[in-house]
Amino acid sequence: MVPTNSMDKTIFKLVLLLLSFSCILAAGSDDQSAECDSPLAMSIPDSKWSASATADRSKYGAHLARLSNTADTVGWCFSSSKETKRPFIQVDLGQNMRVTAISTAGVQVKNESTGNYSSMYVSQYFLAYKREGDTKWRHYHRNDVSVTVIKTNSSDLHKHHLLTPRIARYVRLVIDDGVGDKWCLKMEIHGCPWTKHDGLVSYRISQGNLRENRLGWSSLRDKGYDGTRLAYGSKVGVLYNGLGQLTDGVTGRVADWNDTGNPNWIDWIGWKDTVTADPTVTFQFSSLRRFSRVRFHILNLPGQHEKMLFSKVILSFSKDGEYFAWKTIYQPSMAKRTSMCNKAFWIEVNLEGHLGKDVTCDFQYYGWWVLISEVEFESVEISPGDVSGPNITPTTANNSVIIIDSTDEVKIDESSKDIASDETWSIVLIAGLAAGVVGTLLLCLLAVLMWRRRRRRTRAENTFNRVPVRIINPSKKNSLNRRNDLGAAMRLEKLRMLEKGVEEDEDDEIELMLEKCNFNNARNLGWRDELLKADENAARNLRPQSREISLEEEKAAVLAEMRKVSESSDE
Secondary structure, X not given: OOOOOHHHHHHHHHHHHHHHHHHHHXXXXXXXXXXXXXXXXOOOOHHHEEEOOOOOHHHHOHHHHEOOOOOOOOOEEEEOOOOOOOOEEEEXXXXXXXXXXEEEEOEEEEOOOOOOEEEEEEEEEEEEEEOOOOOOOEEOOOOOOOOOEEEOOOOOOEEEEEEEEEEEEEEEEEEEEEEXXXXXXXXXXXXXXXXXXXXXXXXXXXXXXXXXXXXXXXXXXXXXXXXXXXXEOOEEEEEEEEOOHHHOOOOOOOOOOOOOOOHHHHHOEEEEOOOOOOOEEEEEEEEEEEEEEEEEEEEEEOOOOOEOOOOEEEEEEEOOOOOEEEEEEEOOOHHHHHHOOOEEEEEEEEEEEEEEEEEEEEEEOOOOEEEEEEEEEEEEEOOOOOOOOOOOOOOOOOOOEEEEEOOOOOEEEEOEEEEOHHHHHHHHHHHHHHHXXXXXXXXXXXXXXXXXXXXXXXXXXXXHHHOOOOOOOOOOOOHHHOOHHHXXXXXXXXXXXXXXXXXXXXXXXXXHHHHHHOOOOHHHHHHHHHHHHHOHHHHHHOOOOOOOOOHHHHHHHHHHHHHHHHHHHHO
């Protein structure tokens, strides 16, 4: 068709422009959910179909439930009159596949007595599935607590798209309710192969956070996780023993942060620094593997509440799930952050052939949020005998890290840091123990020094309290046994009065005290001689005959004694 006038030409150009723009968007989008819609059950052999109950195996066997059968009179049916608890039909897909949708339809059943056909169908069912190695069935749910029941209103074709793809090998439809004497079903499983996750069993993750109480998709949690949830009060803290959105093959797309009604936010998992301090993801594989690279699909929205590319990611590897040896540290540069503003893109990190059965990714914040939608590993399984690690010296090495944008194929080379942990971490551990021992000894030494100082101070105070103060009057009885309490106060008062020059009023009192206390007094001289004659041993305990001293000598003696007391207290 060729346009005939200018208006038609303008419209034609606009249509071409819109088509070109939509093609560009389609080419730039890395969302695999639109392509992952192939029928999986069509080519499954009859032996892989099974059911818990069947009305007539020749007419209504489980393998007849293929939706590809054109006749609507053929399907799987079972008698609703039988008391069968939770009847089901299941399919073995042969390997782990990505399941994205389930289609069901009813069956036209002929009444043998009247010859008329009536619609009989399953009106309500829920989905269960298992992966390779699972012992228990997992249930599909659209929220964190309940099983999602899928309803149909007629026997017409009904296709239910799963909120997020599920990884499954065995798919089971458990019937909850139906319409008719027989409940009949035709079904198809939609999906595609699950690639780039060979050997992955489960991952353990810190649950994502809520942005704020808004309508729409305000939750940035892992909504597709099918493992166990550890709850701390009203908060779901850790998810383990399952798979979810990080490995479902769907990559997130750019959306406005404030547009919580945009369904693109379903595909993103986010952590906020004030809620989750250390976002951590640990991937568990079925066997020992050699890893060549890992890819993270992240969202970088600087300026919008700082939802930015992480500051650093530390990848560590373990062979037993407990001791993590080899580490790879990747830190994006500022040039990368600037060139990848407002984009969702892949970051590819070279792992240099590290060995492990478990891989832990520790993310560190650069802004307020870290947003991730998908993680992919490239690895190969190795035999138990081939356990030699990568040829890496304990020094820092440069790795080629490529960032691939999903829209404009931008590639940026970066460098990451590898640390050989077997020797380095042993040295760090020994150094830490030595530092701890030295620190403990220093603390003990400091405590002993403080104790000795306090003890010396206490001993000095006690010594000061016990030192007798000698009154400079050798004839005074028991003067050497006087303590310092009253005597010190008297001497201080006397010294103060002497310094003020008040000497005349005290002369008479001092002379009177000397007369009373002096053994050389004439009145007491005869008593002293008789005492010496009666007991010679007593004479040895008496003081020698004293002499009169002046006030200047007494003042000097008091000052000397005070100086000795002061020196003793300082010690």
